[in-house]
Amino acid sequence: MATEIGERVGGVRRALQTVALPLLLGLALQAAPAHAAGFECPSRPVADEPAGIKDIKSLLPVGDPLDNPAQLNTAVATLRGQGLSEGLIIDNLIGAYCPVVAANTALNDTQKAELVRRFASLITGIVFSLGSTEAVLLDVPLAPSVLSQVQAKAKAAGISPEDWIADTVAAALK
Secondary structure (H helix, E strand, O other): OHHHHHHHHHHHHHHHHHHHHHHHHHHHHHHHHHHHOOOOOOOOOHHHOOOOOOOHHHHOOOOOHHHOHHHHHHHHHHHHHOOOOHHHHHHHHHHHHHHHHHOOOOOOHHHHHHHHHHHHHHHHHHHHHOOOOOOOOOOOOOOHHHHHHHHHHHHHHOOOHHHHHHHHHHHHOO
């Protein structure tokens, strides 16, 4: 299982380097000028909307989508079933989520931009790494000193840091 997760993490890294990173960078740069004048979502062509889905927002989980990766997996599977490419799946889901965040008057522009960035990162990971709900990719920040310790332990065990973390968490839960 740890090897599968490690392979999936490696696949996510490759996908992020080749496709998603430029996409996210474009989203960030596109939103930068709008940020100064207030938070606005980038426009997306109507032609990108899948024919069989009337309201993409209906695919998103109720409440905070960041708290429900399993339902996001279902949304990705639905859009895949419509024949959308990975890029269009990401664009459509971000395009559906952004207006929901923009309408939230309890958040300032910086918080809105951060939520959309986090969602974009999560959905990109799901689209490029997970074909099912067998595993969920977590993005957990580690202090540099903790990361150094993880890397040392993984090296001593002869496995990747990702595999070491997955094995350690699985063992702790037994």
